[in-house]
Amino acid sequence: MLLADIYQLWQSAWPAGLTMLGLGSGFALVLLIASVKLKVEVDPKVEEIHQALPNLDCGACGFAGCGQYAKAVLEDAELLGKCAPGGPDTSGKIADILNLQVSDSGPHKKPIVHCRAHTEDKTFYAKYQGIQSCTAANALANVQACAFGCLGFGDCCEACKFDALSIVDGLATVDYDKCTGCTACSKACPRDIIEMVPFRHENMMTVACRSKETAKSTRAICKVGCIGYGLCAKQSDLFKVEENLARCDYAKYETTEKEETAMNKCPTKVIIYRGKTAPEPLQPRQKAAAST
Amino acid sequence: MDTLSILLMGFISIVVVNNLVFTKFLGICPYLGVSGRIDMAFGMGLAVTFVVTLSGTLTWLIDHLLLIGTSLEVTRYICFILVIAGAVQLVEMYLRKFFPSLYESFGIFLPLITTNCAILGLCLLISLEGINSLLEAVVLSFGAGIGFTMAICIMAGIRENLDLADVPDCLKGAPITLITAGLLAMAFMGFAGMIR
Numbered sequence: 001m002l003l004a005d006i007y008q009l010w011q012s013a014w015p016a017g018l019t020m021l022g023l024g025s026g027f028a029l030v031l032l033i034a035s036v037k038l039k040v041e042v043d044p045k046v047e048e049i050h051q052a053l054p055n056l057d058c059g060a061c062g063f064a065g066c067g068q069y070a071k072a073v074l075e076d077a078e079l080l081g082k083c084a085p086g087g088p089d090t091s092g093k094i095a096d097i098l099n100l101q102v103s104d105s106g107p108h109k110k111p112i113v114h115c116r117a118h119t120e121d122k123t124f125y126a127k128y129q130g131i132q133s134c135t136a137a138n139a140l141a142n143v144q145a146c147a148f149g150c151l152g153f154g155d156c157c158e159a160c161k162f163d164a165l166s167i168v169d170g171l172a173t174v175d176y177d178k179c180t181g182c183t184a185c186s187k188a189c190p191r192d193i194i195e196m197v198p199f200r201h202e203n204m205m206t207v208a209c210r211s212k213e214t215a216k217s218t219r220a221i222c223k224v225g226c227i228g229y230g231l232c233a234k235q236s237d238l239f240k241v242e243e244n245l246a247r248c249d250y251a252k253y254e255t256t257e258k259e260e261t262a263m264n265k266c267p268t269k270v271i272i273y274r275g276k277t278a279p280e281p282l283q284p285r286q287k288a289a290a291s292t
Numbered sequence: 293m294d295t296l297s298i299l300l301m302g303f304i305s306i307v308v309v310n311n312l313v314f315t316k317f318l319g320i321c322p323y324l325g326v327s328g329r330i331d332m333a334f335g336m337g338l339a340v341t342f343v344v345t346l347s348g349t350l351t352w353l354i355d356h357l358l359l360i361g362t363s364l365e366v367t368r369y370i371c372f373i374l375v376i377a378g379a380v381q382l383v384e385m386y387l388r389k390f391f392p393s394l395y396e397s398f399g400i401f402l403p404l405i406t407t408n409c410a411i412l413g414l415c416l417l418i419s420l421e422g423i424n425s426l427l428e429a430v431v432l433s434f435g436a437g438i439g440f441t442m443a444i445c446i447m448a449g450i451r452e453n454l455d456l457a458d459v460p461d462c463l464k465g466a467p468i469t470l471i472t473a474g475l476l477a478m479a480f481m482g483f484a485g486m487i488r
Contacts, residue, residue: 016367019358023371027378034382038389 045097046070052093053086058161058182060084074098084109084196085180109196110181111174112274115150116208116224116281119170122146123221138190145221148210150193159188176276197250203275205238205248205255205263212243219268224284226270235262239271246271299431305487306435312410313443314480319410323444324469326401333448336401337441339383341434344411347372347379348433351415352426365419372415380406410440446476 049070057065061082063072073079077100081091087108095101123145130136134155137143143151152170164178165185172185172194186194193210209226211218218225228244236258239246248271263271264282272281312318319340326336351372359365384402387395395402405411414436423429450472459468 015362016364019362019364020367020370020374023354023358023374027374031378031381031385034385038385040388040392 043074045074048097049073049094052090052097053083054090054180056085056161056180056182058085058180058184060182060184084183087181107198107200108181109183110176110179110199110275111183111186111194112197112204112206112208113150113172113174114193114195114206114208114210115148115171116270116272117146117149117171117222118168119152121223122149122170134188135190146211146213146218146225148191148193148212149222149225151191155188155190156185156194159184174274176274198253199275200253201255201275203273203278204250204253205259205271206274207232207239207246207248207270208272208274208281209245209270212245214244218244224268224270227268229267231265231267232262232271235259235265238262295425295427299428301487302428303431303435306432307439307442308480309483309485309487311439311443311480312413312436313440314477315484316413317477318413319408319440320473322401322404322408323440323447324466324473327444327447327451327469330445330448330452332401333444334441335397337437337444339398339402340405340408340410340440341437343376343380343383343405343408344414344437344440345430345433346383347376347411348414348418348436349426349430350375350379352418352423352429355419368416368419369412372412376411376415377406410436443476447473450476 047070050067053066053070055066059065061069061079061084063069069079069083073082073094077098080094080098080100081088083090083094088106125142125145128137128140128143130140132153134151134153137151137153141147150171152167152172154165154167154172156172157165157167161182161184162178162180164175164180166173166175172189174185181196183196186192186196188194191210197204197206207226209224211222211225213221213225215227215229218227226244226246228241228246230241230246232239232246233241236256238249238252238254238259239262240249241247267284269282269284273279306312310316313320313323322336322340327333354371354375355365355368359368359371380403384395387398387402414433418429418432423432451469454468454472463471
């Protein structure tokens with residue numbers, strides 16, 4: 001009985017199966033012929049370079065994706081080293097493929113936000129209710145008292161494809177575990193306070209301020225702004241004060257005790273560590289012996 | 293009616309009155325996904341038009357020459373999927389060889405057309421309506437592609453302006469897009485009943 005059923009089923013099913021098989025092989029044959037006839041010769045080097053790239057398609061190199069960049073770099077070797085997330089490692093690999101020598105371009109660059117003022121540190125003259133973006137807010141002169149500090153509307157967060165930036169209490173904060181160094185945030189910031197810095201160490205010392213206001217007005221509007229007092233420059237050559245603002249010279253970056261002293265002596269505690277395992281920044285108007 | 297007017301009526305019907313996107317809600321995925329910018333939407337529309345014309349014609353041929361003769365209409369779905377996937381592959385290879393710049397600009401959209409249900413829907417619609425002449429099937433397929441292009445371009449135009457509009461927070465992004473799609477479909481209901 002059962003056998004008869006199965007036989008009947010088979011009787012009605014086999015033409016369908018056969019037709020599908022025939023159609024399938026027919027299409028396979030057509031596609032096979034087409035793939036041979038329409039074969040496009042691709043330089044194997046393009047594929048190799050593509051493999052060497054991080055495949056994030058972030059666009060930092062100025063091309064739409066890693067595929068396009070791989071093709072372009074093969075044709076024009078001058079484009080080598082444009083891959084920000086890959087850094088020197090990737091450039092080296094590509095140079096090997098292209099039989100080129102790559103000069104040492106230094107360590108991998110990562111962004112540093114040159115502002116450390118959270119909402120409670122800042123001064124506001126009025127409440128901003130316009131378009132919620134830094135670019136729009138920046139067009140307004142008095143959106144916040146400090147004309148140099150982080151606006152905190154998150155243009156950089158939106159630009160980041162890797163979810164590595166967030167606004168914490170009105171300050172853009174980088175998650176260095178997620179950051180690939182693609183430079184999108186530093187391009188997005190209308191106030192140019194996100195700088196790409198060569199990370200020689202896991203944590204980098206930095207002057208987290210860009211204010212060129214005089215000491216008096218900086219003190220009046222921000223609790224943690226650089227007043228250009230110059231104590232750090234006296235301690236170490238790493239720091240230089242120009243236009244009421246201390247800057248850190250990353251070309252000769254090196255942290256010794258002198259720099260630690262400079263950090264501790266800074267009256268507004270604007271010199272801080274930024275990086276993966278950066279210690280909690282010191283708070284201004286506290287004894288300098290805080291934990292690191 | 294003579295052949296020409298039947299063809300013309302069929303074309304207008306599938307483009308405007310029975311537009312696949314607006315009345316049957318087929319192919320919504322690319323319709324919402326690729327309608328961000330007008331040039332991309334147009335490219336997608338053209339690619340779909342090309343593939344839908346090719347696969348509509350091919351499926352009609354297979355249906356009439358093979359499946360109906362051997363009373364294997366049950367395998368239509370599977371066969372049609374096979375044809376569409378094959379056609380897309382073929383188109384991709386062809387474009388890559390002869391129009392590399394076009395291939396580059398289509399990018400990922402080309403293989404994605406395989407899963408565009410407007411195409412399978414149109415192929416099934418043709419056999420469902422019992423279209424008996426090859427010419428009519430070709431015109432209907434082409435019209436469906438044109439209809440899709442029109443729909444996605446209108447949508448892209450609206451969405452480009454929507455970016456500048458002050459949309460309430462809770463409706464930003466997908467919700468307002470879906471509402472727009474619904475309103476557009478309602479507007480196109482005005483054509484309903486004009487031609488069958």
